[in-house]
Amino acid sequence: MAKVYLETSFFSACATTRQDVHSQSWKGRSLSWLKTQASKHELFISAEVVAELTVPTYPNREAALAFTASTQILTIDEQVLILAQLLIEQRVMPGPLKGDAIHVAVAAYHGMEYVLSWNVKHLANPNKRIHLARVLMNVGRAVPSIVTPEVLWDEE
Numbered sequence: 001m002a003k004v005y006l007e008t009s010f011f012s013a014c015a016t017t018r019q020d021v022h023s024q025s026w027k028g029r030s031l032s033w034l035k036t037q038a039s040k041h042e043l044f045i046s047a048e049v050v051a052e053l054t055v056p057t058y059p060n061r062e063a064a065l066a067f068t069a070s071t072q073i074l075t076i077d078e079q080v081l082i083l084a085q086l087l088i089e090q091r092v093m094p095g096p097l098k099g100d101a102i103h104v105a106v107a108a109y110h111g112m113e114y115v116l117s118w119n120v121k122h123l124a125n126p127n128k129r130i131h132l133a134r135v136l137m138n139v140g141r142a143v144p145s146i147v148t149p150e151v152l153w154d155e156e
Helices: 008-015 021-036 047-053 061-068 078-089 100-109 126-138
Strands: 002-006 041-046 072-074 114-116 145-147
Touching: 002 100, 008 021, 008 047, 008 061, 041 047, 041 100, 047 061, 047 100, 078 100, 078 126, 100 114, 126 145
Parallel strands: 002 041, 002 114, 041 072, 114 145
Antiparallel strands: none
């Protein structure tokens, strides 16, 4: 079983009430992935996911949080924060020290094979993969593949 870190945008897509074609497509694919593919992987989140989803202004926060209920939570300790800061300093992730940088640092520190995300601007961006790999390998950390749900779809 692959170790998969579920980033906030995945849960947001699962709970969206937006009616545009793009949002509804992501919602449908995310819910279908949860129903048919989640059991084929070890799923994890971090306190950063929970923190983002509990902001009072976060859209559909209660519904999104409900999707995280049975997911294992990875720790964010000083070493994770140091790694996240390095990702910012090396311009792999945008600052400040929160959000994307912490998601990737948590996943790399804890040896996740994948980060599942709909955040194609900063996370699942193919242009960042080589830079991210270089920085993480230089500090001896695993390089998780940052992917959208369809990449982790097994038809068997």
